Amino acid sequence: xxxxxxxxxxxxxxxxxxxxxxxxxxxxxxxxxxxxxxxxxxxxxxxxxxxxxxxxxxxxxxxxxxxxxxxxxxxxxxxxxxxxxxxxxxxxxxxxxxxxxxxxxxxxxxxxxxxxxxxxxxxxxxxxxxxxxxxxxxxxxxxxxxxxxxxxxxxxxxxxxxxxxxxxxxxxxxxxxxxxxxxxxxxxxxxxxxxxxxxxxxxxxxxxxxxxxxxxxxxxxxxxxxxxxxxxxxxxxxxxxxxxxxxxxxxxxxxxxxxx
Numbered sequence: 001x002x003x004x005x006x007x008x009x010x011x012x013x014x015x016x017x018x019x020x021x022x023x024x025x026x027x028x029x030x031x032x033x034x035x036x037x038x039x040x041x042x043x044x045x046x047x048x049x050x051x052x053x054x055x056x057x058x059x060x061x062x063x064x065x066x067x068x069x070x071x072x073x074x075x076x077x078x079x080x081x082x083x084x085x086x087x088x089x090x091x092x093x094x095x096x097x098x099x100x101x102x103x104x105x106x107x108x109x110x111x112x113x114x115x116x117x118x119x120x121x122x123x124x125x126x127x128x129x130x131x132x133x134x135x136x137x138x139x140x141x142x143x144x145x146x147x148x149x150x151x152x153x154x155x156x157x158x159x160x161x162x163x164x165x166x167x168x169x170x171x172x173x174x175x176x177x178x179x180x181x182x183x184x185x186x187x188x189x190x191x192x193x194x195x196x197x198x199x200x201x202x203x204x205x206x207x208x209x210x211x212x213x214x215x216x217x218x219x220x221x222x223x224x225x226x227x228x229x230x231x232x233x234x235x236x237x238x239x240x241x242x243x244x245x246x247x248x249x250x251x252x253x254x255x256x257x258x259x260x
Contacts, residue, residue, distance in 0.1 A: 008080035009061040011053040013073055015045040015114075021072030029071040047114050049083045056080075058163070079160045122149040 017026045023045075031041045034052075044050055052075065053064050061077045068075045150156060178184060206212060234240060 007058070008055045009058060009077050010051040010080050010083060011056065011061060011064050011068065012049050012076045012078045012083050013044055013052050013068075014049050014076075015047050016074040017072050018069055018074050026072035030068075030073060033068070033071060051078075051083055054080060077161065077163075082160075118149060125149055125151060 017023060027038075027041050027045070030036070030044065031038065034041075044052075052068070053061070056064065058077075065075050065077055
């Protein structure tokens with residue numbers, strides 16, 4: 001058994017939701033999954049890293065992560081015991097930073113305000129020349145975590161948080177490369193078809209113009225006798241029943257008419 005097989009993991013939630021989900025719907029689904037009231041569910045969205053499930057083996061942790069992400073909660077898998085924050089429903093509000101206005105009353109930050117604060121922190125980190133890295137400081141009494149943003153392109157996962165895929169040993173001792181010429185298939189690997197002998201002693205070629213069908217091979221059609229006693233042929237030139245046109249009238253007699 002390898003070290004990764006015996007290692008246990010926790011499911012960590014920081015209040016982030018998956019793309020395409022709405023915050024009220026995610027809270028409702030989490031309340032159904034954990035059978036918790038609204039106050040406990042709202043305590044998960046204060047920005048603190050909260051272990052939702054602890055001491056899970058890698059397959060179980062991945063199953064929990066898939067179910068929670070399908071519900072809209074963007075949970076992460078971490079080494080067991082690394083994050084020790086607890087759910088504190090009535091936790092005090094996030095302390096005001098030193099550069100905040102002194103007159104601003106202390107209150108619980110909303111998700112939109114926390115995202116805006118992270119965006120401002122990212123812009124400040126980009127303007128500084130020194131290298132920054134993700135730092136998480138957990139307060140066991142209040143459960144409040146302070147976050148900083150890693151520079152663009154940095155790896156967000158610690159080495160121990162990454163899934164370790166076991167190396168697969170593939171035996172390639174039987175494989176080799178052929179030269180860039182010839183047939184890729186060996187002659188011994190080609191399928192050889194046995195020649196088929198066809199006997200053609202009963203066949204021959206007819207002479208040019210001969211009928212290809214012998215007289216005994218033709219289909220014999222018996223003549224049909226038709227009795228037509230009332231039918232006869234008309235003589236040549238006889239009308240065959242066309243309509244007769246009436247003869248034109250004779251021209252008038254004009255012998256008694258003269259011109260003056």
